[in-house]
Amino acid sequence: MRHPYFYFLFSVFLCLYTVVNGYIFLHGYRMLEVFWIDKIAYTIGFLAFSFCYIIWEYIQQRKSSLISDGLITVGSLWFVGMVHFFFVSLMYDMFKLANSFAHWLDAEKMGQVAYYTTYITTIVTIFTIVIGYINARNPKIRTYTIKINKKNTRKKLTLAVASDIHLGPTNWVGHIERIVKKINAIKPDMVLLPGDIVDGELDPVIRRDLGKYLRKLKSEYGTYGITWNHEYIGGMERARDYLVAHDIKILQDETIDVAGVTLVGRDDVSSSRFGRQRKSLSEIVKNTDEEKPLILLDHQPKNLSEAQKNGIDIQFSGHTHNWQLWPLNLIVKRLFEVPVGYKKKGDTHIFVSTGVGTWWPPVRTNARPDILFVTVEFN
Numbered sequence: 001m002r003h004p005y006f007y008f009l010f011s012v013f014l015c016l017y018t019v020v021n022g023y024i025f026l027h028g029y030r031m032l033e034v035f036w037i038d039k040i041a042y043t044i045g046f047l048a049f050s051f052c053y054i055i056w057e058y059i060q061q062r063k064s065s066l067i068s069d070g071l072i073t074v075g076s077l078w079f080v081g082m083v084h085f086f087f088v089s090l091m092y093d094m095f096k097l098a099n100s101f102a103h104w105l106d107a108e109k110m111g112q113v114a115y116y117t118t119y120i121t122t123i124v125t126i127f128t129i130v131i132g133y134i135n136a137r138n139p140k141i142r143t144y145t146i147k148i149n150k151k152n153t154r155k156k157l158t159l160a161v162a163s164d165i166h167l168g169p170t171n172w173v174g175h176i177e178r179i180v181k182k183i184n185a186i187k188p189d190m191v192l193l194p195g196d197i198v199d200g201e202l203d204p205v206i207r208r209d210l211g212k213y214l215r216k217l218k219s220e221y222g223t224y225g226i227t228w229n230h231e232y233i234g235g236m237e238r239a240r241d242y243l244v245a246h247d248i249k250i251l252q253d254e255t256i257d258v259a260g261v262t263l264v265g266r267d268d269v270s271s272s273r274f275g276r277q278r279k280s281l282s283e284i285v286k287n288t289d290e291e292k293p294l295i296l297l298d299h300q301p302k303n304l305s306e307a308q309k310n311g312i313d314i315q316f317s318g319h320t321h322n323w324q325l326w327p328l329n330l331i332v333k334r335l336f337e338v339p340v341g342y343k344k345k346g347d348t349h350i351f352v353s354t355g356v357g358t359w360w361p362p363v364r365t366n367a368r369p370d371i372l373f374v375t376v377e378f379n
Contacts, residue, residue, distance in 0.1 A: 010057070020086050021050045027089045031114055049078045069169040069204065076170055076361035080132070081125045083325055088121045132363035136324075137175055139182060139356045139369040144342060145377065146349050148313050150293045152260040152378040160188035160219070161372035163299075163318025164355025167210045168199030170362045176213045179356050179371070183217055186373050190221040190259060193248065194316045195228030195268065195299030198239045199359065211246035221258050224249045226265040228299045228319075236276075251297065253279040261293040261376075264312070268299050281310045293378070301336050301352045308348045314376065318353045322367035329366045340367060 025046050032038045053075030059068045092114060099105055105113065160183045167176065183191060197214075198205055205211065217223050225248050227236060240250050249256070251265020264285060267278035285294065293313045301317035322340040323332045332339045336352070343350045351374065354367040 014054070017053075020082060021046075024082065024085045024089055025050075027085075027092075028118070031111075031118060049074065050082075052078060063203075065207075072169045073362070077129055077363070080129055080325060080361050080363050080365075083328070084121055084125045084128070087327065088117060092117055128365050129363055132325075132361075132365040135368055136358050136362050136364040137178070139179060139371050141182065141186060141373050142370045143373045143375075144351070145375040146314070147377045148293050148349075149347070149379055150291065150313065152293065154260055155378060157259055157261065157376045157378075158187075158189045159192055159295075159372070159374045159376065160186060160190070161192045161194065161316050161351065161353060161374065162356045163194045163316070163353040164196040164321060164357050164359070165193065165214075166196055166199035166355075166357035166359055167205045167214075168201070169204040170360065171199065171357045173208060173210065173213070175357070175362075176210055180213050180216050182371055186371075188219050188373065191217050191219045191223040192263075192295075192297060192316055193223065193225035194297040194318050194353070195226050196318065196355070196357075196359070197225055197228070197243060197248070199357075202239050202242060206242070211242060214243075214248060215246045217247075222249060223247060224251060224256070224258075224263055224265065224297070226250065226267075226297045226299060227252050227271065228268045236271075253284055255284060255288055257289075257292070261295055262288050264288075264294055264296045266296065266298040269302055270300075281306050281312075285310055285312075293376070301338055301350070304337055304343075304345055304348075304350055307350070308346045312348050314349045314351070314374075316351050316353070316372070318355050320352060320354070321359060321364075322354045324358060324361070324364045324366055326366050 028042060028046070029039060032042055052071045056068050056071035056075055059065070059071065095113075096110065099110065162179060162183060165171065165176070165179065214223070225243060227240065227250065240252075243250055251263065253265070253267045255262050255264050264281075266281065266284070267276065269278065271278050281296075288294065290311065294311060296307055296312045296315040298307070298315060298317050300319045301315075304315070307315045320332050320336055320339050323329045337343075338350055338352045340352050340354050351372055353372055354370050356369045356371055358364060358369070
C-alpha cells in the first residue's frame, strides 16, 4: 500500500510529465505531412509509449505481474527519449525565436533543420539507450585506502559499500546476481548498504524473490543497511521486515558496535514527510565510545558539517546517482556539496556513491554504477 504522500508526489510528477510529453508531441505532429494516416499513426504510437508508465502505476497497485514489469520497462526507456527530445525541442525553439529576429535562415531551411534535428536525436536516443543499458549493468569497483587516528583491535577493516540497489521491476535477477558476485569476490570484512535497497513497491521484489540473492552476500561481520526515501514511499515497515528476514540488519537512528567500530545508521531525511521524525545526529551518538571509530550511514549527502561536528570518522551516502542521465547531472552538482566521489572534511572522510542500481530507466549515460571497496587503517 502506497503512503498517502506518494499520491501528492505522483500528482505533481504527472502534471510535469503530461506537459513535457504534450510539448514534445506537438513538435513532432507539426513536422508531419498533411496525410491524415501519418498523423493518426504518430498519435497512437506516441500515446502508447508515453502512457506505459501511467498504466503500470494503475496495474501495479492491483497486482504485480510480468505485464506490469514490461510496462514499466518500456515506460522507463521512454523517459530517456523524453528527456532528450525535450531539451532538443527547447533548444530548437530558442534558435527559432532568435532566427525570427536575426533572419539567418528562411522557412524552408528552418524546416530542414527541424527534420534533421529530429532524425539525429532519434538515432542518438536509441544509441544512448543501448550503450546506457550496458553501462548500467556493469558496476565498477572503486578502491580507497584511508587512515583513521583511532585504535582498533584490528590493524585494518575492509568495507564493501553498495548504495541504491533499487530492487524492483527494472533491476532484474541477473543484475542483482552480478552485484553479489562482485562484492563476494573482493572478500570484505563487512558489507554496508546505505539506502534505497528496495525501489518503492515491494510486491515485484517478493514475486521474484530477489531478497534471496542479497542473502548470499558473504563477509565476516555481516550486512548492514539503513532506511531511505524509496522504501518510505512503498511502505517502510514492510520493506524493513523483508530485508531483516533476508539477513540484512537495518539501523534506524541507532548505533551498533561491531568489529571494534561503531556503526551509526540514520533514518532518511525525508522520513518526516511520512510521519516519522528522525533524531539529530548528536542525539544518536551521545552515548557512544569516543575512542571507537564512528562510521555513519546516511542515505542523502546533506548537511555534511553535522557529521564533522559530531566526530564522525567516515560517512557513506548515495542517493544522487550523479544523476543517471545527461544533462540532469548538472542539476545534481548544484544541489549537493559532494554529489559523487570522496572528500575529506576536517577529520571526516565522506564517500558518496553513484549507486550500483538504477532508478526507473535501467540506463546510465552519465555515471557508471559503482561498489566502493574501502580499506580503513587504524593506529
